Amino acid sequence: MKLQDAKFEKQDSQSNPFAIQLDEPMQNIAAPGVCEMKPYLGEDSRWYSTQPGG
Amino acid sequence: MIKANVAFSDLQQPPEWRNDALFFGESQIAPYRHCAVETIVVRMQGQWFATVRERCRDVEWDKGDAGALVDADRFNQLYKEALLWPLDYLMIEVAQAGCRLKLRAGLLGSAPVYCRVTDDAVEISYDLADFFSRPTTIDLEMASRRLALNADYSARQLCSGVLMLTERATLYAEPGKSRYVYPSPAETISPSEEALIDHGVERFEQLLHRAISIRPTPKRMAVELSGGMDSATVACALAQSHENIISLGVLLDDGYSQLQAERRRMLIEKLGLRDTAVNIDSFPPTLDLQPSASRPDYPLAEFYLEAFENLWDSARTQGSEFLFTGLGGDQLFPAYRNEERSAGGKSDIVVAEAKRRAELLLTPRALNSSCSISGFDAPVGPLSASVLASSMCQAPHLLRRGLWPINPLSDPHLASFCRRLPLQSRKDRETMWRYLRAKLGEIFPRSYCKETFAHVLPELIAHHAKTITTQLRDCALADLGLVNRDAVLQLLDELVVTRARALTAPLISFLWLERFVRQIA
Incomplete structure (x- = not known):
């Protein structure tokens, strides 16, 4: 079974006749990356180092 | 919602x-x-x-x-x-x-x-x-x-x-x-090969009744009654358990309407409906390309919206809050690929010609864009895409009037059952035909031919051809680089002469989109 298929409940003629995808509610904690800045020129880490110079 | x-x-x-x-x-x-x-x-x-x-x-x-x-x-x-x-x-x-x-x-x-x-x-x-x-x-x-x-x-x-x-x-x-x-595609349905003694009429009736009774009973409701089998089926099922039903119909013009009017009269009488009907001639589709300030244009719209809007207003004035329609009937009894019962039929030829003529309107880059399949279509669902698209066109107009649409023939349980029927029950909508005959007698003959408004638009376009030509001096879709304006005018001239159905679809599709684009330009 593909990983994606594992998320789908098996078709159940009584309670889920059309195999509606029963996904879970969203995670209550902020997903990683939510607060990250988009890389603007000058702020992108490829263009400058945040590591202290040594 | x-x-x-x-x-x-x-x-x-x-x-x-x-x-x-x-x-x-x-x-x-x-x-x-x-x-x-x-x-x-x-x-x-x-x-x-x-x-x-x-x-x-x-x-x-x-x-x-x-x-x-x-x-x-x-x-x-x-x-x-x-x-x-x-x-x-x-x-x-x-x-x-x-x-x-x-x-x-x-x-x-x-x-x-x-x-x-x-x-x-x-x-x-x-x-x-x-x-x-x-x-x-x-x-x-x-x-x-x-x-x-x-x-x-x-x-x-x-x-x-x-x-x-x-x-x-x-x-x-x-x-x-x-x-x-997007969701996963719905499970593929295969038709049964075993013939049913009663063509599944009893189960069809049960599922239809469930599709109507699953929602709370409204006090006042309207049902579209075109004179065809789909809307008659809905009206019939509705009348089994409800009273005070208003029927709504758009009548074909003189010369086409006699059989439709007679079937509607029998249905109204047998089911005890209160009827409101308008003639398509009285509310023709507007072909004016200038956007209206008071009424938004949509990129996809019911062709005969003006006539239907008049009926919906009437239903609302009479106190209806629900509109039952026969939407979904055309998709209930499909032909499968291996059956191909209508391949090469007259309508297929018209559709192929309409598409060929539509492509002749396009600039090379628009033609190229139109051919590419980008893979952004929604996957197959329990209901067919054409039912969902029709509902998408009508619903905003109904909701704006306070009418909630109910399409019992688009019920997924009913659709699933009908699609599984063997060919002899799906062919010519046998199961539906038998249901109607059992309930109403011989209103729909075996040779029953569905009425169509297909003749309305070619006549109307021919009547307004000069105005359309004048309004197309400036063409927004040509300015966007999508159509060749001269090809559009050539198609219009040809339609005026031939009134051919295969020319109407591409021209109307162009006119509707031109008006929509002008509105937001």
Whole structure:
């Protein structure tokens, strides 16, 4: 079974006749990356180092 | 089912139900106000969801939790129940951490869900016209496909940046990001090869009755009654359990209408309906290319909208809040590929010629765009895409009038049953025909030929050809580089002479889109 298929409940003629995808509610904690800045020129880490110079 | 303006930053605040809408900060979610629709809000710490859905008689829902804080287990249980709601719904889920929002559509497509996500807000509406007040650009690839008569049921629509949440689809949105997820395709249905003694009429009747009775009984309702089998089937089933039914019909003009009028008269008499009918000649489609200031134009619209609007207004004036239609009847008894019973038929030839003529209007780059299949179509669902697209066209006009659409022949259980019928029961809608004969007698003869308005538009276009030519001195779609204006005028001239159906579809598709594009230009 593909990983994606594992998320789908098996078709159940009584309670889920059309195999509606029963996904879970969203995670209550902020997903990683939510607060990250988009890389603007000058702020992108490829263009400058945040590591202290040594 | 909703109109909403949500700023992500407001999602950190708890929702408050006030004046039939949910408020949080400056944002609000306004469910469509109608007795057919209910809104449930379920909250837990840091998270909540609201589901706006059709009321259902079959499912008990403990309303004790509505609005109160529940624990995670109860939240998950109610969430799952909301997803499995047997009628149509739209769910909005919010996680306060990260200001995230998730939209999820049900499978019936009763009302379209359009949404526009920006870096800091989400705008949602069932009425596309709500997005026209801001500067809008046209998606040229979608416009090219529309002009080439390639219909799409997809998240991508004609206005750039405005997505349509197709059936069962999900939209995730958070500040600066959004993600659209189509559902898995519905299971493929195979027809039975075993003949049924009664052609499945008894089960057909049970499922039809369920499709009508699953919603709470309205006091006043209207049913479209064209004189054809689909709407007659709905009217017949409705009349078994309801009274005070208003029937609505658009009549063909003189010379075409005698048989239609006679069948309608018999149906009205047998079922005890109160009828309102208008003649198509009295409310012809407008061909004026100048956008109206008072009435928005839509990129996809019912061809005979003016006549239907008159009827819908009449139904509303008579107190109806529900409109039952025969939508979905054409898709109930499909022919499968290995059956190919109509391949090479007259209608196939007309369709192929219409597409060929449509492509002749396009510039090389529009033709190229129209041919590419970008893979953005919604996957196959329990209901056919053409049913969902028709519903999408009609619903905003009905909802604006306070009419809730119910299409019993689009019920997924009924559709699933009918698609599985053996060929001899699907052919010429045998099961439906037998149901009607058992209930109403011999109203529909075996040789019954469905009426069509196909002759109306060629005549009308010919009548207004000079005005159309004058208005096309400037052509917005040509300015966008999509059509060749001279090819359009040539098609118009040819239609005036021949009145051929195969020329009408590409020309009307062009005229409707031209008017729409002028409106937002």
